[in-house]
Amino acid sequence: MGHCCNHGNHGAQSISSNQRQIALISELIHVASLVHDDVLDSAYTRRSLVTVNALYNERVAILAGDFIIARATSKLSQLGCPETITILSSVIRDLIKGEILQLHSSSPSSPADMFGVYLEKTYLKTASLISHSCQPGAR
Numbered sequence: 001m002g003h004c005c006n007h008g009n010h011g012a013q014s015i016s017s018n019q020r021q022i023a024l025i026s027e028l029i030h031v032a033s034l035v036h037d038d039v040l041d042s043a044y045t046r047r048s049l050v051t052v053n054a055l056y057n058e059r060v061a062i063l064a065g066d067f068i069i070a071r072a073t074s075k076l077s078q079l080g081c082p083e084t085i086t087i088l089s090s091v092i093r094d095l096i097k098g099e100i101l102q103l104h105s106s107s108p109s110s111p112a113d114m115f116g117v118y119l120e121k122t123y124l125k126t127a128s129l130i131s132h133s134c135q136p137g138a139r
Contacts, residue, residue: 018136021079025088026133028072033095033125035065040099084136091132098124 015023035052037043039061044054053061069092076085101121 025072032065032068091129094124094128
């Protein structure tokens with residue numbers, strides 16, 4: 001991701017410490033969202049591995065996901081860049097909005113409506129994380 005962010009940065013080849021931290025924070029947010037998603041979907045496996053909620057229980061999985069988010073936000077605050085904090089905080093907001101959209105999506109009336117809901121949910125749960133994670137690293 002750091003190399004991608006450097007693309008518009010006069011061809012810089014090395015990944016800065018902040019870019020590395022942003023990538024780590026982004027991955028922590030992603031992992032926490034997967035742990036929470038497995039609870040909401042009652043999934044017992046992810047990529048052929050047992051999920052946290054299957055290994056322990058839903059309460060432990062939710063707390064584990066929350067702990068990972070807490071670690072990510074702690075690392076985020078250590079960057080000391082209010083703009084980056086704002087950008088990556090919006091990722092967490094989008095993930096939650098995407099999960100709520102998925103949970104409360106009624107059956108769309110048409111294939112076009114179904115595809116629209118799918119695109120919105122996908123943006124909120126995945127694309128927002130990727131796009132916003134690259135944004136502060138490119139600065």
